[in-house]
Amino acid sequence: MSTFLVNLSGLVLMALIVWWFWLSSKGRATQHSGGVIDIMVDHGVYEPAVIKTAAGATLQLRFERRDASPCAEQVVFHGLDVSETLAIGEVTTVTLTPTQPGTYRFTCQMQMYQGTLIVE
Secondary structure, eight states, rough: HHHHHHHEEEEEEHHHHIIIOOOOOSOEEEEOOOEEEEEEEEEHHHHHHHEETTTOOOEEEEEEOOOOGGGGGEEETTTEEEEOOTTTSSEEEEOOOSSOOOOEEEOOOTTTTTEEEEEO
């Protein structure tokens, strides 16, 4: 009986980890046609985690890394061939001008932090 409870507890913990890092919707969408967007990197999330913009608009994404976790060290924009190292306690600006409409993920190098850039 105790082995069953240990295994069940482990499965529940794994499900919560998967939900927290990959399935939960963190943050509301921030709509921008271009300009500067401040993004906080802390406690396993990007805030805001969803950014909407128009194709061809230039964005300056200012990442402020507060989380000392090695996972938060880098931001990678999948499909845009952009990545940047984020220093702890500093603001790092990533400038993007996405030209093709679509949905682009941005993550840490281990893909634990999750964000979405929606280009319309």
